[in-house]
Amino acid sequence: MSIVLxxxxxxxxPIEVRERLAFTEDACAAGLRSLVDGQIVREGLIVSTxxxxxxxxxxxDGQLSDTTERVIEFLSRSDVLPRxxxxxxxxxxxxxxxxxxxxxxxxxxDSMVIGEPQVLGQVRRAYSIALETGTTGRVLNRLVHHAFRxxxxxxxxxxxxxNAVSISYMAVELGKKIFKTLEGQTALLIGxxxxxxxxxxHLVNAGVSRVLVANRTEEPAARxxxxxxxxxxxxxxxSDYLAEADIIICSTAADHYVIxxxxxxxxxxxxxxxxxxxxxxxxxxxxxxxxxxxxxVFVFDIDDLESVISSNIREREREAERAELIxxxxxxxxxxxxxxxxxxxxxxxxxxxxxxxxRLELTNQRKRLGPLTPEQERAVEALLMSTVNKISHPLLSHxxxxxxxxxxxxxxxxxxxxxxxx
Amino acid sequence: MRSLLLGVLAAYVxxxxxxxxxxxxxxxxxxxxxxxxxxxxFVLHTAAIVADWxxxxxxxxxxxxxxxxFLAWTLIASYALVLYRYRARPLGSFTLPLVSxxxxxxxxxxxxxxxxxxxxxxxxxxxxxxxTTLLLFAYxxxxxxxxxxxxxxxxxxxxxxxxxxAIFHRLPSLTIVNEIATSSAAxxxxxxxxxxxxxxxxxxxxDGRIWHNDPKEIFAALTWLLYLSLILxxxxxxxxxxxxxxxxxxxxALVLFTFFGARLMxxxxxxx
Numbered sequence: 001m002s003i004v005l006x007x008x009x010x011x012x013x014p015i016e017v018r019e020r021l022a023f024t025e026d027a028c029a030a031g032l033r034s035l036v037d038g039q040i041v042r043e044g045l046i047v048s049t050x051x052x053x054x055x056x057x058x059x060x061d062g063q064l065s066d067t068t069e070r071v072i073e074f075l076s077r078s079d080v081l082p083r084x085x086x087x088x089x090x091x092x093x094x095x096x097x098x099x100x101x102x103x104x105x106x107x108x109x110d111s112m113v114i115g116e117p118q119v120l121g122q123v124r125r126a127y128s129i130a131l132e133t134g135t136t137g138r139v140l141n142r143l144v145h146h147a148f149r150x151x152x153x154x155x156x157x158x159x160x161x162x163n164a165v166s167i168s169y170m171a172v173e174l175g176k177k178i179f180k181t182l183e184g185q186t187a188l189l190i191g192x193x194x195x196x197x198x199x200x201x202h203l204v205n206a207g208v209s210r211v212l213v214a215n216r217t218e219e220p221a222a223r224x225x226x227x228x229x230x231x232x233x234x235x236x237x238x239s240d241y242l243a244e245a246d247i248i249i250c251s252t253a254a255d256h257y258v259i260x261x262x263x264x265x266x267x268x269x270x271x272x273x274x275x276x277x278x279x280x281x282x283x284x285x286x287x288x289x290x291x292x293x294x295x296x297v298f299v300f301d302i303d304d305l306e307s308v309i310s311s312n313i314r315e316r317e318r319e320a321e322r323a324e325l326i327x328x329x330x331x332x333x334x335x336x337x338x339x340x341x342x343x344x345x346x347x348x349x350x351x352x353x354x355x356x357x358x359r360l361e362l363t364n365q366r367k368r369l370g371p372l373t374p375e376q377e378r379a380v381e382a383l384l385m386s387t388v389n390k391i392s393h394p395l396l397s398h399x400x401x402x403x404x405x406x407x408x409x410x411x412x413x414x415x416x417x418x419x420x421x422x
Numbered sequence: 423m424r425s426l427l428l429g430v431l432a433a434y435v436x437x438x439x440x441x442x443x444x445x446x447x448x449x450x451x452x453x454x455x456x457x458x459x460x461x462x463x464f465v466l467h468t469a470a471i472v473a474d475w476x477x478x479x480x481x482x483x484x485x486x487x488x489x490x491x492f493l494a495w496t497l498i499a500s501y502a503l504v505l506y507r508y509r510a511r512p513l514g515s516f517t518l519p520l521v522s523x524x525x526x527x528x529x530x531x532x533x534x535x536x537x538x539x540x541x542x543x544x545x546x547x548x549x550x551x552x553x554t555t556l557l558l559f560a561y562x563x564x565x566x567x568x569x570x571x572x573x574x575x576x577x578x579x580x581x582x583x584x585x586x587x588a589i590f591h592r593l594p595s596l597t598i599v600n601e602i603a604t605s606s607a608a609x610x611x612x613x614x615x616x617x618x619x620x621x622x623x624x625x626x627x628x629d630g631r632i633w634h635n636d637p638k639e640i641f642a643a644l645t646w647l648l649y650l651s652l653i654l655x656x657x658x659x660x661x662x663x664x665x666x667x668x669x670x671x672x673x674x675a676l677v678l679f680t681f682f683g684a685r686l687m688x689x690x691x692x693x694x
Contacts, residue, residue, distance in 0.1 A: 157449065163591060177590075178581070180597040273659040275596065292582070296663045304584040311586065 002064050005098035006071040007054035010112050013089035023048040029133045035074050036135040040066050043140040047126040058139040068092055103327045106147040107154040114316045115160035120151050150330045158319040163312035167305050168199040171279050172206045175247050178277050183207035188245035191252035192220040195281050199249050239263050243270035249279045250286045258286040347396055349420045354392055358384045426470040431525045433463030438518035445515040464498050481551040487531040494524040496562035510594045516569045549624035556617035563610030564677045570603035571670030603670050604656050611649045641680035648673045
């Protein structure tokens, strides 16, 4: 058997090409039905996301180039897309390379943002579509499950998804670093913009129990408060609420400092020195940089966040190197698992063995037959071989069935009975 | 009980190596190995201390060798408590190597003549063993304060500079290390107070004086004052952050000096 993977990703193809090649979920199922014919393309799976379109197929030995050709043709959607439009952007991986590619994609090593967690869910979804369509079989089932296992190992054994690489998640991560947990903490949003809303949602998901929203005009504050289940507070009483908030996210369009050093000092005193965490995502800045010099007050402006994020990305890249080692060792394990199930050699060896026995008997008993013409000699041999094949046929088809059912135990039993090596 | 102590050393070294590796690699499996090795070491260690007591006939906290081993034992006990209460695993990467070194020194220290009259005479009253045991536990608590303070300072500095090293993501949060430092300091101060008091009682029953002006006493008094002010300072505001952390570091320097330095300067508190 051979595995063939043809696809494009964010590195190989621009968005104009990817968006034309992408499949909706319905198109995925329909496409798989037309692509997988059970003869040349025996199994198939399509992963289609905004960053990639990958067609994974399984085919018989010796059908590699036919299958590749078929998949490339398939992507043209019955000639709706000219091949010249996308062919140069395609990559084709076969066997181990295809396995490696799938493992890397599923483990988020091939993602635009390394370690982002969504891709695993996308591959899961693609797999369940193929499963429903009935286009996966013993090889792809095994392969995809193995890929999920690799992804899990990579996630738990490396820090690939550890450090935040987006501003809204950064707020959660730093918050957890300062306070032991975000549960029971209070967040104050100053400004009701989209960015503030985004960060606030992350904070609420992470356990922040109370959210206050202050905005210069009250209507957007009330709307956002309503959406988040938060309290809208008066902008002119900001200094009163400052002391209650552990995490303050500032994102107004003001061109002056909304939070000044005396305001922050006063709040800190009221808080009896409990630390507070200010995030200033507005440009120009809304929090006086001098606030950051106060003890137990931590201020991050947009540049600080960006630079932490880029260092986190570098950290993820270092962790990705460790992940590649895991992928390598898993490829070897997958090969072994597959080889153990590969019936081709077993059936070949068994048939050969039975035929050899028949020929040996013929040679031993040949002289009892007396002189024969060459035609007669061939006829005797053909008779023997067809008898052997007739008798062994039900046996071999039974073996094939246990192989299709991925029943490693029975396959091993067959091998033991006939004394065959793997 | 040297051979038993060799087993203890082996277990602690295994625990230390795995704790450090777990700290670097963030692998749960390594941490588990470390904790099991530590538990094994602790059981053997306890057995070794009890055996020492039975064989030599005096409370095994008198000679330098015994003191180092006992100190290591209190450090492990304190780390186990912090682990249980706060799950602050990174503390092990600091504690376990130190403990291994202490046990190693205890092993290579020349064994004292057995059945020393001085050691036995000290054990006749319960006050002396209580005095020394409490103080060693106080020192272990102050070590925890010290490590937690270092963790606080490292992280506070990185948060202010907004540059995070690899170690940053592996340490417990500021609030947790602050809590660990505060509660350990309170426990340590209590133990130190009772320890000093029992020492005074014992001394007055021995020669009628409670204060000999010897270096160890003076430094212990300074240590006591420093941790008292640390506690007061922390309790006036619920959180004092960096300043309190620096006091935790300075206090431990004083503890080290009380423990080792005073021995070099001679005086009433030098035995064995």
